[in-house]
Amino acid sequence: MTRTQIPAVLRQRRSILLLAGFVVVVAIGIIIDRVGANLPSLLKLATFAMTPYLLMTVGMCLNQKAGLINIGMEGTLLLSALFSAFAADYVGSTWGGVLIGMAAGALMGLIFGLVSTQLKADQIIVGLGIIFFAAGLAPFLLRAWSLPGLFKIPDQFRLPTISTPIGHIPVLLFVAIAIAVLAHLLLHRTLLGIKIKITGERPEAADVAGVRVNRIRISMSMIQGTLGGLAGAFLVLGWFGSVTNLVSGGRGFIALAITIFAVQEPLMALFGSFLFGFFEGFAHWAAQSPFMKTYLPPELSQSIPFIIPIIILALLPRRASGPSAMARPYIRE
Amino acid sequence: MPLAVVVEKAQIDRPRSLETVLKAASHFSAPVLGTALSILIGLAGGAVLMAAFGHNPGHAYASLFKGGFIGTFEIASTLARAAPILLAALTFTIGVRARMLNLGMEGQAYFGAVGAVVIGGVLTLPPVLHIVVTMAVAMVFGALWALPAALLKVWRGVNEILSTLMLNYVALFITTLITVNHLTGPGTGDRSVKIRESARFSELVEFSGLTYAIVIAAAACVLVYLYLWRTKPGFALRLTGTSPDAARYAGINAKRIVLLSLIGGGLFAGLGGALQIIGRPPLWVLRVDMLNVLNLGWNGVAVALIGRSHPLGVIPAGIFFAGLLSGAKIMQLEAGVAVELVSAVRGIIVVALAIPGIIALVRWRFKR
Numbered sequence: 001m002t003r004t005q006i007p008a009v010l011r012q013r014r015s016i017l018l019l020a021g022f023v024v025v026v027a028i029g030i031i032i033d034r035v036g037a038n039l040p041s042l043l044k045l046a047t048f049a050m051t052p053y054l055l056m057t058v059g060m061c062l063n064q065k066a067g068l069i070n071i072g073m074e075g076t077l078l079l080s081a082l083f084s085a086f087a088a089d090y091v092g093s094t095w096g097g098v099l100i101g102m103a104a105g106a107l108m109g110l111i112f113g114l115v116s117t118q119l120k121a122d123q124i125i126v127g128l129g130i131i132f133f134a135a136g137l138a139p140f141l142l143r144a145w146s147l148p149g150l151f152k153i154p155d156q157f158r159l160p161t162i163s164t165p166i167g168h169i170p171v172l173l174f175v176a177i178a179i180a181v182l183a184h185l186l187l188h189r190t191l192l193g194i195k196i197k198i199t200g201e202r203p204e205a206a207d208v209a210g211v212r213v214n215r216i217r218i219s220m221s222m223i224q225g226t227l228g229g230l231a232g233a234f235l236v237l238g239w240f241g242s243v244t245n246l247v248s249g250g251r252g253f254i255a256l257a258i259t260i261f262a263v264q265e266p267l268m269a270l271f272g273s274f275l276f277g278f279f280e281g282f283a284h285w286a287a288q289s290p291f292m293k294t295y296l297p298p299e300l301s302q303s304i305p306f307i308i309p310i311i312i313l314a315l316l317p318r319r320a321s322g323p324s325a326m327a328r329p330y331i332r333e
Numbered sequence: 334m335p336l337a338v339v340v341e342k343a344q345i346d347r348p349r350s351l352e353t354v355l356k357a358a359s360h361f362s363a364p365v366l367g368t369a370l371s372i373l374i375g376l377a378g379g380a381v382l383m384a385a386f387g388h389n390p391g392h393a394y395a396s397l398f399k400g401g402f403i404g405t406f407e408i409a410s411t412l413a414r415a416a417p418i419l420l421a422a423l424t425f426t427i428g429v430r431a432r433m434l435n436l437g438m439e440g441q442a443y444f445g446a447v448g449a450v451v452i453g454g455v456l457t458l459p460p461v462l463h464i465v466v467t468m469a470v471a472m473v474f475g476a477l478w479a480l481p482a483a484l485l486k487v488w489r490g491v492n493e494i495l496s497t498l499m500l501n502y503v504a505l506f507i508t509t510l511i512t513v514n515h516l517t518g519p520g521t522g523d524r525s526v527k528i529r530e531s532a533r534f535s536e537l538v539e540f541s542g543l544t545y546a547i548v549i550a551a552a553a554c555v556l557v558y559l560y561l562w563r564t565k566p567g568f569a570l571r572l573t574g575t576s577p578d579a580a581r582y583a584g585i586n587a588k589r590i591v592l593l594s595l596i597g598g599g600l601f602a603g604l605g606g607a608l609q610i611i612g613r614p615p616l617w618v619l620r621v622d623m624l625n626v627l628n629l630g631w632n633g634v635a636v637a638l639i640g641r642s643h644p645l646g647v648i649p650a651g652i653f654f655a656g657l658l659s660g661a662k663i664m665q666l667e668a669g670v671a672v673e674l675v676s677a678v679r680g681i682i683v684v685a686l687a688i689p690g691i692i693a694l695v696r697w698r699f700k701r
Contacts, residue, residue: 071494075680115684124434124494125638125687132635133680137382139673144386148671253498260492299513303506306499310485318490 021275042285044167050277052231054176056255057269058183059224064264066220067200067325072130074252079134080105080232085243088157101233109225113218120329138245152242159238183266200323203330213330257309280305367691375682393668400663401656409541415655416550420605421633422647424598429642431594432574437497438602439630440504441475445606446626448474450525453532463531475603476596483595487588512621525619534612546612558644635679
């Protein structure tokens, strides 16, 4: 259904953009390799950076397909990161921490879903509220459960990695890719997928056809929360190894940009996440590498992951993307 | 807007029965009641949170409100805190009235603060002129940082929520870079040069930090109200917000409204950032990590939402919220509850505010 709705030109342009993105990525890679810097370490950082993006973006794709837009991902990411870190330490197991992080995310997704379907709230403002709530609760919890500022997770609670030619890359990356493929199959090969899409496009028609609009929306919102929780758990347990109240660092907002870039398609999100993840990896690498630091101040290289989405969004076609009933609560007549 | 409707309705219904008057009153009071209820829900959520962590909510809230609102000094420091927040709230208000969700006041305020330090801390000018020039330049700085989002919206249709959010982060890095490399004061690495005497607002109440900045902020609110409700371009802006189709039919240039609302909003966010530096004794500096401007924009969003996105509504909302912020310090001292609780409460209030007709919802639940 969605395939026919996106005009061919639009699809083409997005693919051209994607291709151009990869050309840029390869060019940067070659240049870096030429100047004698360590390319594998950059690619390794990119795999770390793309994992949370992919998880969040797939969740957002499903949620937005069903007609809900949650800009509060940033808050979900922050709180689930915090909860998973403390839970891993408290329970004494990595996967316990991951589960608690996912549960925290799911709970926030449930609250978002309930408020914006049953109570018909404005979704953007609810998302803002979630960001505010998380921004307040995170330092509050850090103060209550640990030192104010930073909580370091013991090393035995790190998520596993796989050794590859470019270095140790996270196992969760493959899980995330599998989730993206599954989400694609769910959307385009199952009855539930059709129900999700029609809920986002024509909720009235869906209701008449016997689809429980609000139930689908709430469950998609919970899936987004759960995946966001997994991303948050990965941030601390799989990557940073410590948690502060700035751990989310704008990633939830970037994921929102990737979702728009990906026209809510999970497979497109896979490529989008790689592209954006590469640039974030590049930023981290440039901030660490002594070679790059001489040319680019760390402050400027850190802002690359935020400038790239603006440029890419500006290059996209003007037409607003997304299901027609997105951000509009369904009110039964 | 509601008040005008009320007056009109009351005039049409000649025999003013009690019912029409009551109806009109409820039309006006529903948003106020809904806001009050949302605030109560937020405070109740905060109380639950405090109780969960073993604090006494009653004691904590007592010290919070005592520290924020009871006494001349407390009210003065609350007002001092409110002034910059009011301006950031105006940015959101102007945007939202044109159906533009400008969330970039955070970054625009950083740039305003940097502009204030550049003019107020580096240049030498005669006393009154210095303040005026500092504020003007800060406003231009804030508007300049709103410009990319506005132009991208007009030229390429980039979603303004995303572009302004991204620009906030870019602004943080760039202003930090500028401040660290070019504006640090002698002998310190973590703060900018001090604002010169001639560019400082004089204090109204001793040691409270309250300056004439509050007068500027209140005047800005009134000015924005008059502009939006009493002038032609203001009406065009609001019409574009409430019914874009009607606005297009009336020949209003939608692109011009986008530019007007985003860039005009940026002016006020920049001024807010500046007042945080030149209107808040005793420091008169900008921290290089933006610490004393951080969160100004987000607080402004919360205040604008509590004030129902009305330029006059933000005044009580801003004073209330600033009271919470300045009372939170007393709460932390006396009850041991971290100041960040207020920020969590802010989130719950905003979620509650997003629910339409919350009063009707509660009434309906009670009836059943």
